[in-house]
Amino acid sequence: MTVQAVEKIWVDVAAVDEFVPNGGRAVLLEEKQIAIFNFNLTEWYATANQCPHKQQNLLSRGLIGNQCDLRKVACPLHKHTFDLETGEHLGGNPEWVLETFEIKVEDGRVYLAV
Ligand code: FES
Incomplete structure (x- = not known):
């Protein structure tokens, strides 16, 4: 069996200027809502905007912060918390996994991998 490397395609989704520091914002990527979060406009995360708890598209309006060494x-609806890196539910429910996406910032633009 041959393993083939799959090349990432980076999609430009927004300008860094469109984000407020230490918050979230939703963007559309191929008709899917993605929540993009930043810490001080230097550290970036991307997840599905849909909360795994009740499938509501609102996570971009959630509060971000730290729990131990995790972001x-x-x-905002029922205050369940999720690891921004892995999408894991920090309350321990293995069925509530938040989808995460690779993200990068270059030349003032925010890109997501598809
Ligand atoms: S809808 Fe997000 S915690 Fe309930």
Whole structure:
């Protein structure tokens, strides 16, 4: 069996200037809502905007912060928290996994990998 490397395609989704420091914002990527979060406009995360708890598109309006060494987001509806790196539910429910996406910033633009 041959393993083939799959080349990432980076899609330009927004300008860094469109984000406020230490917050989130939703963008559309191929008709899917993606929540993009930043810490001080220097550290970036991307997840599905849809909360795994009740499938509501609102995570981009959640509060971000730290839990131990983890970066997290708290859903604004019922306050469940998720690891921004892995999407894991920090309350321990293995069925509530938040989809995460690779993200990068170059020349003032924010890109997501598809
Ligand atoms: S909808 Fe997000 S915690 Fe309930």
